[in-house]
Amino acid sequence: xxxxxxxxxxxxxxxxxxxxxxxxxxxxxxxxxxxxxxxxxxxxxxxxxxxxxxxxxxxxxxxxxxxxxxxxxxxxxxxxxxxxxxxxxxxxxxxxxxxxxxxxxxxxxxxxxxx
Amino acid sequence: xxxxxxxxxxxxxxxxxxxxxxxxxxxxxxxxxxxxxxxxxxxxxxxxxxxxxxxxxxxxxxxxxxxxxxxxxxxxxxxxxxxxxxxxxxxxxxxxxxxxxxxxxxxxxxxxxx
Numbered sequence: 001x002x003x004x005x006x007x008x009x010x011x012x013x014x015x016x017x018x019x020x021x022x023x024x025x026x027x028x029x030x031x032x033x034x035x036x037x038x039x040x041x042x043x044x045x046x047x048x049x050x051x052x053x054x055x056x057x058x059x060x061x062x063x064x065x066x067x068x069x070x071x072x073x074x075x076x077x078x079x080x081x082x083x084x085x086x087x088x089x090x091x092x093x094x095x096x097x098x099x100x101x102x103x104x105x106x107x108x109x110x111x112x113x114x115x
Numbered sequence: 116x117x118x119x120x121x122x123x124x125x126x127x128x129x130x131x132x133x134x135x136x137x138x139x140x141x142x143x144x145x146x147x148x149x150x151x152x153x154x155x156x157x158x159x160x161x162x163x164x165x166x167x168x169x170x171x172x173x174x175x176x177x178x179x180x181x182x183x184x185x186x187x188x189x190x191x192x193x194x195x196x197x198x199x200x201x202x203x204x205x206x207x208x209x210x211x212x213x214x215x216x217x218x219x220x221x222x223x224x225x226x227x228x229x
Contacts, residue, residue: 004158006158034216034217042221043205043219043220044159046216046217049216102147102166102215104215104217105161106161108157
């Protein structure tokens with residue numbers, strides 16, 4: 001149980017375009033979803049926390065207008081990278097949490113390359 | 116400031132040797148503690164976690180970790196390493212501040228020599 005999927009697993013786009021990444025909890029309802037980015041050889045940095053039906057809470061330094069997060073249902077959250085630039089190239093990982101469980105279940109990640 | 120430290124960036128061990136990966140945290144109260152493993156290009160897999168109770172925690176793949184309050188540490192151990200254990204290992208902490216937010220250490224890259 002507690003499986004989280006991400007789609008796509010890899011995406012290559014041109015500079016200036018927008019890219020949407022989906023995160024789904026497949027066998028449970030996630031009250032909270034988290035979005036992380038990971039640069040090569042580095043740790044995971046939390047970008048934002050989203051709760052179903054409410055606005056995402058962004059970490060300091062993360063541009064909310066550039067990284068749009070939608071959490072429309074208890075099983076789906078999306079991250080849209082708007083007007084992507086090469087510096088946005090990274091590995092984006094989502095996770096989903098159960099209320100009161102104090103544990104996050106991680107998706108397999110999405111490799112974004114912006115040309 | 117709250118932080119998680121993994122002092123060893125890289126560790127190389129021979130297959131069959133024992134392993135210990137260090138993790139220290141700095142939080143006001145005892146946090147929830149986790150160890151994750153990440154293979155190249157993959158997501159994170161939970162190895163084990165500590166919330167309360169017995170300070171020696173058993174996990175998957177033969178891993179264990181010991182919580183030591185006096186040292187603010189949660190070191191990961193394995194008695195005999197297998198070549199397939201080569202990966203990146205992350206210690207993570209939930210500071211119990213609400214919201215289940217995790218703070219990750221910088222990671223330790225484990226290389227296993229055959």
